[in-house]
Amino acid sequence: MRTIRPGFFRRTFASTPAIRSSWSTGPSPPRLPKEEQELFEKLQQSSSGAFSAPKTAKPEVQPVEPVLAQSSEAGDMLAQLRQKAQLAAKGDGEELHPNIRRGAAPEFEGDVNPKTGEAGGPKNEPLRWGAGSDWSYNGRVTDF
Amino acid sequence: MCREAAKTVYELENYGMPFSRTEDGRIYQRALGGQSLEYGKGGQAYRCCAAADRTGHAMLHTLYGQSLKHNTNFFIEFFAIDLLMVDGACVGVLCMSMEDGTLHRVFARNTVLATGGYGRSYFSCTSAHTSTGDGNAMVARAGLPNQDFEFIQFHPSGIYGAGVLITEGARGEGGYLLNAQGERFMERYAPTAKDLASRDVVSRSMTIEIREGRGCGPDKDHVLLQLSHLPKDLIYERLPGIAETASVFAGIDITKEPIPVLPTVHYCMGGVPTNWKGQVLTVDSVSGSEKTVDGLYAAGEVASVSVHGANRLGANSLLDLVVFGRACAMDIAEKSERGMPHTAVPDDIGHDSLAEMEAIRNSEGDVLSAQIRADMQKVMQTDIAVFRTKDSLEVGNERLGKIQQDFKNRLAVKDKSMVWNSDLVETLELRNLLTCAAQTAGSALAREESRGSHAREDFPDRDDKEWMKHSLTWQRREGDKVEVGYRKVTGTTLDEEECKAVLPVTRSY
Numbered sequence: 029m030r031t032i033r034p035g036f037f038r039r040t041f042a043s044t045p046a047i048r049s050s051w052s053t054g055p056s057p058p059r060l061p062k063e064e065q066e067l068f069e070k071l072q073q074s075s076s077g078a079f080s081a082p083k084t085a086k087p088e089v090q091p092v093e094p095v096l097a098q099s100s101e102a103g104d105m106l107a108q109l110r111q112k113a114q115l116a117a118k119g120d121g122e123e124l125h126p127n128i129r130r131g132a133a134p135e136f137e138g139d140v141n142p143k144t145g146e147a148g149g150p151k152n153e154p155l156r157w158g159a160g161s162d163w164s165y166n167g168r169v170t171d172f
Numbered sequence: 173m174c175r176e177a178a179k180t181v182y183e184l185e186n187y188g189m190p191f192s193r194t195e196d197g198r199i200y201q202r203a204l205g206g207q208s209l210e211y212g213k214g215g216q217a218y219r220c221c222a223a224a225d226r227t228g229h230a231m232l233h234t235l236y237g238q239s240l241k242h243n244t245n246f247f248i249e250f251f252a253i254d255l256l257m258v259d260g261a262c263v264g265v266l267c268m269s270m271e272d273g274t275l276h277r278v279f280a281r282n283t284v285l286a287t288g289g290y291g292r293s294y295f296s297c298t299s300a301h302t303s304t305g306d307g308n309a310m311v312a313r314a315g316l317p318n319q320d321f322e323f324i325q326f327h328p329s330g331i332y333g334a335g336v337l338i339t340e341g342a343r344g345e346g347g348y349l350l351n352a353q354g355e356r357f358m359e360r361y362a363p364t365a366k367d368l369a370s371r372d373v374v375s376r377s378m379t380i381e382i383r384e385g386r387g388c389g390p391d392k393d394h395v396l397l398q399l400s401h402l403p404k405d406l407i408y409e410r411l412p413g414i415a416e417t418a419s420v421f422a423g424i425d426i427t428k429e430p431i432p433v434l435p436t437v438h439y440c441m442g443g444v445p446t447n448w449k450g451q452v453l454t455v456d457s458v459s460g461s462e463k464t465v466d467g468l469y470a471a472g473e474v475a476s477v478s479v480h481g482a483n484r485l486g487a488n489s490l491l492d493l494v495v496f497g498r499a500c501a502m503d504i505a506e507k508s509e510r511g512m513p514h515t516a517v518p519d520d521i522g523h524d525s526l527a528e529m530e531a532i533r534n535s536e537g538d539v540l541s542a543q544i545r546a547d548m549q550k551v552m553q554t555d556i557a558v559f560r561t562k563d564s565l566e567v568g569n570e571r572l573g574k575i576q577q578d579f580k581n582r583l584a585v586k587d588k589s590m591v592w593n594s595d596l597v598e599t600l601e602l603r604n605l606l607t608c609a610a611q612t613a614g615s616a617l618a619r620e621e622s623r624g625s626h627a628r629e630d631f632p633d634r635d636d637k638e639w640m641k642h643s644l645t646w647q648r649r650e651g652d653k654v655e656v657g658y659r660k661v662t663g664t665t666l667d668e669e670e671c672k673a674v675l676p677v678t679r680s681y
Binding site for chain 1: 190193195203205216222223327336337338339340342411413415416419421487489
């Protein structure tokens, strides 16, 4: 039977040397071997929610050289896509997948429309094409 | 309506409806097409109030809150079957509780109809599934007339199947309509304006293409609105949100496929004729003069006051509803008090309606009511929609006659219980829809001119001399011949000193 090191259950947890917190480990899954546990906790810290690249975008593995010759355009587009995917996540764990079809983005934040001074109005102007057009939200007409 | 509009909005606002505001706290108003100053000569007017993007929802909850404050009794899951009439006055309603299968005769000194329009008589409509003209049909079965049924408002691009409308801005930003042969057919109907032609021209062109067999899909009954030829950025920037609408309601990716669309019913201008107090009117069969029906009021899409005439302007449906709902309430408050006695009624009142319902419940034919409804909707959409000629209307009338005979003779109702019998309730709703459809077809055939939303190819002009009058239609039982009569249009205002009458002017684009 393996002996459990004394002080094993009173281990202090510190990911950065500056912060020292001592807390006893409550009920938890069995801990991994030391290096793997540290790696796991580091990844958890630097994650910014589902469907997004981690905060410290230092790739652990070197990017694999593509077998086929990739044109610079495709590389740019790929980089843009990655950036879009990154920006979509705000790190609170509640984000949607970047490819989900969303309605029109709100034109302004808060309550007051900066262009017209309307408070409590719709976030997207319903008369998009002026007074002669139909009253619509997300392309869907409700009055004309 | 114009005089009471502001007071009504203030009253709603005092109840707590969250209208959007300007910087100095007044209600924010937008411009909407058709609203002008100086009777059309003074430029655009800014009158449209809204509450964020959910005005109707906000109004519903505000009024619901107020109704709770006044201890209103709501009978939920009750289906009104018929009006109870004694000597031409309305004394109450016969209804069925769907929850427990009981039948109720509710007696009241005043009955207000607010049952909505009958959009569901057409194949494609924006209305809810409950928009089945119940109030209109109850009034017809009570022997009272309905007014101006031939005026139905269409929108050219409603998604096939869902009925949700796609904005005309989609065509404005470069989208175009295609028929089954992949042709941009608008070029033939409007060579200069092409897809940017006015709403009725586009609707008529789409209907003609479908009638002539160039429609798309397995039933060849719609056309396609293509936006996939536009660059993706343009779609996302100029038409934000349309990708979501198209994917949710049509199941397509707008950057790759076209949207299936067809002209869709949005509003029914016709309805139960009322005066400005909301009291239902009828024409006395003996003297030919108008009189009000005691104890019966109507407001909203079910009624035809008529403030919309032959074509409704934007933002006027909600306004019509609140102003005349309030008018009904004020008239009732003036005339009634708590604890007034009911009229004496015969013991067997309502029994004939019950007998009819029993007959329907026990029907053992071979055609399901869903099939009859589908047939009726197809006929209305093909023959009595945007494109109307004498031939199409006569064919439509004949087909509707056959469908009504099928309803009378070959109907099958499979569910015989009384509790939550959706088969029975849908069949009763179909009965209501059939009479609305028949009266629409009858009055459309009779009116031989084009006026507003009733546009006939064989009589393309407006004829004020002969046809400046309201159509009245009567149909007591399904399958009966629709009787068409007429009623003068009220050309004067209530008080000529306060506001002079506005004379009609020919509309020119």
